Amino acid sequence: MWWIYALLSALFAALTAIFAKIGIKGVDTDLATAIRTVVVIILAWTIVFVKGSNDTIGSLTKQNWTFLILSGCATGLSWICYFKALQLGEVSQVAPVDKLSVALAIVLAAVFLGETLTLKTTIAALLIIGGTFVLIF
Template identity: 80%
Template structure:
């Protein structure tokens, strides 16, 4: 079931690039990112309230809070740089380079989370890196 959510994530990430490229034309990318963030905030809290999940906030540990906040900071910085890259470059180049994050996530998961490096992960990461280099140069 996880792969269905992952495919939906990929679909909406692709749509994000297309919609963003059109939407940021002539706009300060930081303003565009702020607007996007408000929309996401409303949607995310709407889902939490609809599902009645808000009660689980009290169960979060200090560690949960620290790493969720760090994740949020990383996401925000990613979006700021992504919108600026989209404004300056072509979607067909920016989006695939952004997906270099997949290869970086594989490496970071090995280093920081102790996840095993399988041959499939290694080959996949190398192919992503190779494809990114082709698009850059």
Template identity: 70%
Template sequence: MNTWWIYSILSAFFAALTAILAKIGMKGIDSDLATAFRTIVVLLLAWSIVVFKGNGNTIWQLSQNNLLFLTLSGIATGLSWIFYFKALQIGKVSQVAPVDKLSVAIAILLSVVILKETLTVKAAIGAILIIAGTIILIL
């Protein structure tokens, strides 16, 4: 059975929880400091899982291509978090979190352009609805 959707739902739940907990946790501090501290927690959690699963010794299997694109992904993640936390610090979660989900429509577009994935009618309609919803929230 394909379980990708279970992980996707869990990801969405924890992303939503992230916004709420971050908004509460960064009260009275700089958003960059909050991002840096959260990044340490994520780092420790991720490596704990790797070690617990016994996959630490497979780090040597990473190719130059893996390292390059995971590094670029890490940079993109870091920049996303920095801007997300800054937006959360000065905006309402009910506005920032949905606008952040515009990334779904952007990811659909980039998957077609960069990864040459097929754009289905459902994905196109979904992306259009996300964009329309984002515009409504911004206005």
């Protein structure tokens, strides 16, 4: 079931690149990121309240809060850089290079989370890294 959500994530990420490229034309990318963020906040909190997940907010630990806040900071910085890259470059170049995050996540998961690097995962990460360098150079 996880792969269905992962594929949907990829689809929405692709649509994000296309919609953003059209939407940021002649717009300050930081302003565009702020607008996008407000939309994400409204959407996310709507889902939380519709599902009733807001009842569990009191059970979050200090570690939960710390790492969710750090994740939010990383997301915000990623979006700011992504929109600027989209404004300066082609979607067909920016979006795939942005997906270098997949290979970086594999490496960081092994280093910080102790996840096992299988031969298949290592080869996939190396192919992504190689493809990224092909696009950049």
